[in-house]
Amino acid sequence: MQQRINSVQDLGVLVRATRKKAGVRIDDLAASAGLSKQFVNDLELGKETVQLGKVLQALADLGIYLSADVPMSTLETITDSRMQIDRTNDRRRKRSASDPATASSKGTK
Numbered sequence: 001m002q003q004r005i006n007s008v009q010d011l012g013v014l015v016r017a018t019r020k021k022a023g024v025r026i027d028d029l030a031a032s033a034g035l036s037k038q039f040v041n042d043l044e045l046g047k048e049t050v051q052l053g054k055v056l057q058a059l060a061d062l063g064i065y066l067s068a069d070v071p072m073s074t075l076e077t078i079t080d081s082r083m084q085i086d087r088t089n090d091r092r093r094k095r096s097a098s099d100p101a102t103a104s105s106k107g108t109k
Contacts, residue, residue: 005066009046011055016044018062033061 005011019029026044030037035054043050043058059066 007046008048008050012044012046014064015040015058015062018064019044022062024062029058029061033057 003010003014005014019026026040027037029035030040033040035058039050039054040058043055056066
């Protein structure tokens with residue numbers, strides 16, 4: 001079943017309802033998803049500043065996966081955009097690895 005999400009609060013309600021229906025305690029969800037109990041609580045309460053990566057962890061642990069309904073014209077450029085982003089990230093990693101100042105600040109020198 002699809003459920004439209006228009007706000008962080010909508011997502012929080014969905015998370016709480018799914019968790020409760022599955023009989024999972026909030027601290028058990030937090031532990032199994034590698035998150036703090038406070039984070040899961042903030043997510044369920046619809047806190048606007050929750051981190052997306054952590055939200056996705058909690059959702060996956062509950063068996064919830066997000067998708068986006070995008071215009072067909074966007075679908076045609078997703079592969080190109082992904083390749084451009086991958087190339088940019090590769091250049092940044094190479095630059096970071098070859099820069100002694102960056103490497104020493106990360107303790108990798």
